[in-house]
Amino acid sequence: MKDPATPPTSVDGEPILFPRGVHDIRPRAQQFLEDESLQSAVREATTLKDQARRDVLKEAFGDDVDQIRSIAGEIKRHTIDHLDHYIETWIERAEAAGTRVHLASDHQEANRIVVEIAREKNAKLCVKSKSMVTEETHLLPQLEAAGVETVETDLGEFIIQIDDDAPSHIVMPMIHKDRKSVARAFVRELGAEYTEEPEQLTRIAREHLREKYRRADLGISGGNFLVAESGSLVLCTNEGNGRFCTSAPPTHIAVVGIEKLVPAFKDLWFLLHLLARSATGQPLTCYTQVLTGPRRPDDLDGPEEMHVVLVDAGRTRILADPQFRESLGCIRCGACLNACPVYRKATGHAYGSVYSGPIGAVITPLLQGLDRNPTLPEASSLCGACYEACPVNIDLPRMLVALRRKTRKRRGTTGERMALWGMRMAFSSDRYYRIAATIHRYLLRCFSGGSDRLRSAPGPLSGWTRDRDLILPASRSFRKRWRDRGGAVR
Amino acid sequence: MRILLFIPCLADQFAPKAAEATALLLEHLGCEVIFPEGQTCCGQAHRNSGDEEAARAMVLRMARIFEGDEWIVTPSGSCAAMITRHAVELFGSESVVPAQVQSLARRTRELVQFIEEELGLAPDEIVGDPGNAASVVAWHPSCHLRELNRFDASGRFLESIPGLEVKRLRQEEQCCGFGGTFASKFGAISGALAEDRCAALEESDAPVLLCNDTGCTINIEGRLSRRGTPVEIQHVAEWFCQALGLQSREQDTR
Numbered sequence: 108m109k110d111p112a113t114p115p116t117s118v119d120g121e122p123i124l125f126p127r128g129v130h131d132i133r134p135r136a137q138q139f140l141e142d143e144s145l146q147s148a149v150r151e152a153t154t155l156k157d158q159a160r161r162d163v164l165k166e167a168f169g170d171d172v173d174q175i176r177s178i179a180g181e182i183k184r185h186t187i188d189h190l191d192h193y194i195e196t197w198i199e200r201a202e203a204a205g206t207r208v209h210l211a212s213d214h215q216e217a218n219r220i221v222v223e224i225a226r227e228k229n230a231k232l233c234v235k236s237k238s239m240v241t242e243e244t245h246l247l248p249q250l251e252a253a254g255v256e257t258v259e260t261d262l263g264e265f266i267i268q269i270d271d272d273a274p275s276h277i278v279m280p281m282i283h284k285d286r287k288s289v290a291r292a293f294v295r296e297l298g299a300e301y302t303e304e305p306e307q308l309t310r311i312a313r314e315h316l317r318e319k320y321r322r323a324d325l326g327i328s329g330g331n332f333l334v335a336e337s338g339s340l341v342l343c344t345n346e347g348n349g350r351f352c353t354s355a356p357p358t359h360i361a362v363v364g365i366e367k368l369v370p371a372f373k374d375l376w377f378l379l380h381l382l383a384r385s386a387t388g389q390p391l392t393c394y395t396q397v398l399t400g401p402r403r404p405d406d407l408d409g410p411e412e413m414h415v416v417l418v419d420a421g422r423t424r425i426l427a428d429p430q431f432r433e434s435l436g437c438i439r440c441g442a443c444l445n446a447c448p449v450y451r452k453a454t455g456h457a458y459g460s461v462y463s464g465p466i467g468a469v470i471t472p473l474l475q476g477l478d479r480n481p482t483l484p485e486a487s488s489l490c491g492a493c494y495e496a497c498p499v500n501i502d503l504p505r506m507l508v509a510l511r512r513k514t515r516k517r518r519g520t521t522g523e524r525m526a527l528w529g530m531r532m533a534f535s536s537d538r539y540y541r542i543a544a545t546i547h548r549y550l551l552r553c554f555s556g557g558s559d560r561l562r563s564a565p566g567p568l569s570g571w572t573r574d575r576d577l578i579l580p581a582s583r584s585f586r587k588r589w590r591d592r593g594g595a596v597r
Numbered sequence: 598m599r600i601l602l603f604i605p606c607l608a609d610q611f612a613p614k615a616a617e618a619t620a621l622l623l624e625h626l627g628c629e630v631i632f633p634e635g636q637t638c639c640g641q642a643h644r645n646s647g648d649e650e651a652a653r654a655m656v657l658r659m660a661r662i663f664e665g666d667e668w669i670v671t672p673s674g675s676c677a678a679m680i681t682r683h684a685v686e687l688f689g690s691e692s693v694v695p696a697q698v699q700s701l702a703r704r705t706r707e708l709v710q711f712i713e714e715e716l717g718l719a720p721d722e723i724v725g726d727p728g729n730a731a732s733v734v735a736w737h738p739s740c741h742l743r744e745l746n747r748f749d750a751s752g753r754f755l756e757s758i759p760g761l762e763v764k765r766l767r768q769e770e771q772c773c774g775f776g777g778t779f780a781s782k783f784g785a786i787s788g789a790l791a792e793d794r795c796a797a798l799e800e801s802d803a804p805v806l807l808c809n810d811t812g813c814t815i816n817i818e819g820r821l822s823r824r825g826t827p828v829e830i831q832h833v834a835e836w837f838c839q840a841l842g843l844q845s846r847e848q849d850t851r
Contacts, residue, residue, distance in 0.1 A: 136785060448774065487779065508645060540637040544606075547610075575823045596632050597633050
């Protein structure tokens with residue numbers, strides 16, 4: 108395996124998920140667009156999952172889908188609005204059940220807490236199930252630096268780890284990889300025989316991982332939900348690795364964002380029904396674990412110690428802004444990524460963040476700063492597919508526009524700002540509008556050399572004519588025609 | 598019934614024939630069509646680029662120009678969504694939205710939505726057969742029909758036109774990549790999306806594409822022109838007018 112201290116880099120030479128400085132989605136997207144096998148892998152997986160989501164939701168809820176979504180959305184909104192109350196309740200109940208709760212205000216603190224527990228337990232080998240927050244805090248290099256060998260056990264994340272890559276989708280981390288690259292990595296890193304058969308590849312990984320579970324002295328997981336009424340942690344997984352990680356090693360640490368709370372099990376019902384259907388098109392994930400404290404005397408298995416690290420890392424800052432608060436309701440199902448035309452083309456790594464797609468375009472600037480990610484909210488046609496797909500009704504297009512509002516004054520070229528100002532002037536009276544339209548038409552006609560379309564436009568319009576022609580305005584506008592034929596006006 | 602015709606700036610400039618067809622069709626259906634000449638733009642471009650203040654000014658201007666109690670009908674799904682949904686949002690909570698903006702939002706309808714929901718007409722009550730219009734068409738539902746709850750409904754409306762075969766495009770729910778300034782700023786991504794739409798269209802073998810948004814139309818037409826695919830794009834209103842013999846099928850001169 109490569110040195111974990113040097114993160115994998117992308118086509119622009121910057122770390123894939125943690126680019127330094129100001130990140131622009133375009134250069135990476137442009138290169139990824141030319142990678143035909145990447146494009147077809149992402150296109151097939153996203154359209155398949157998007158269709159599966161629609162089908163199973165319709166099958167389960169018929170015409171009530173929208174109502175179920177809005178109930179689920181209300182549950183999350185209510186919880187977020189009263190997050191202080193639910194966190195306190197959860198901590199109280201979790202501690203009563205024997206869970207040790209830690210609070211981390213930022214990434215560094217979260218990592219430090221985990222590493223300290225590992226040191227205290229003298230841990231040498233850690234098995235880890237999938238967790239977006241630990242991707243966000245960049246936990247693995249810290250553990251490795253502390254001398255704890257850490258193995259990702261989710262099959263996709265495992266492949267990503269041994270191939271020195273980074274996840275490009277919230278739910279399908281290796282959506283961008285093909286079987287051949289997996290086969291090669293298994294030969295190179297595990298000494299396996301070359302095979303492209305998914306069953307064989309899974310068997311190789313399984314044998315390799317089984318040994319790790321047996322020896323591991325630390326298990327790390329994320330968390331899909333925290334149920335306030337019982338102080339429980341809920342984990343939704345498909346491969347059984349989550350159960351191993353949380354029950355075989357003597358110590359289990361769950362790293363969870365503070366937004367994962369739900370009030371009670373009756374609320375969880377709605378969210379569980381929507382999470383798996385929206386994420387993978389399954390009625391439920393294969394394993395849904397409810398963990399309430401460490402092993403009790405009469406339990407057959409389970410860890411001796413259970414720790415939960417509650418991570419803020421910018422979340423309370425989002426909570427404080429009413430415009431963006433609802434983004435904390437996200438249950439990380441990935442449905443908005445699958446539905447998003449821009450995600451399908453740019454693909455995950457273009458976003459330069461752990462969170463990609465529409466939800467990433469909203470929360471990455473909020474978590475890391477808009478200054479570092481100015482293009483993310485702009486890279487959207489505002490088609491609304493994400494809002495329609497979201498199981499908890501998060502109005503992502505509205506928030507993308509709200510973020511654009513924040514950057515408006517310092518964004519774009521002078522030409523672009525002048526164009527918008529010019530349009531504003533032109534639209535302020537119908538007389539100005541007619542004059543501006545005439546000038547616009549005349550200029551375009553000059554550029555086109557008399558043709559009715561422009562193959563190569565100057566300035567800000569050059570993006571348009573990169574792959575398509577610019578059809579010129581008609582010589583006679585509607586309002587002129589209407590006048591000419593004596594239509595009624597007022 | 599008297600209606601006020603709202604022709605968005607893009608349609609006025611780039612698709613005047615579609616705008617004219619909208620008026621002709623409404624007149625044919627018994628409406629008295631009035632075009633308020635002061636109209637310019639609904640403010641969508643400014644709203645989407647984050648210039649709320651400019652967008653509010655344009656919406657207020659629209660509200661003044663379209664004052665009254667008549668229905669306001671527009672051939673564009675995206676401008677209808679701008680007025681019915683976002684215009685109100687621009688002013689914050691319900692209580693502070695000026696009454697005339699609320700009225701504007703309440704009275705605005707996209708053309709097919711108006712025909713089906715307000716005039717209560719089914720397609721076979723309008724035409725018996727395609728007549729001079731194309732008998733096989735493909736349909737591109739514009740994304741903003743989602744915001745009007747018309748994404749599926751308008752397609753179903755077309756499918757129930759007697760004698761018309763409507764081809765549904767592969768990945769019809771995927772945006773064509775227009776998105777206003779997005780198309781220029783993110784040209785590579787936008788162009789790839791336009792190509793998906795055109796490839797699906799070519800695959801469908803339909804000679805005509807129906808679409809109710811000038812934004813999508815100039816985007817798809819631009820890509821078709823670049824790749825040399827001879828498919829004609831029409832507004833649903835143009836199709837009806839050809840079927841009814843109200844408008845010829847000849848292409849517009851630019």
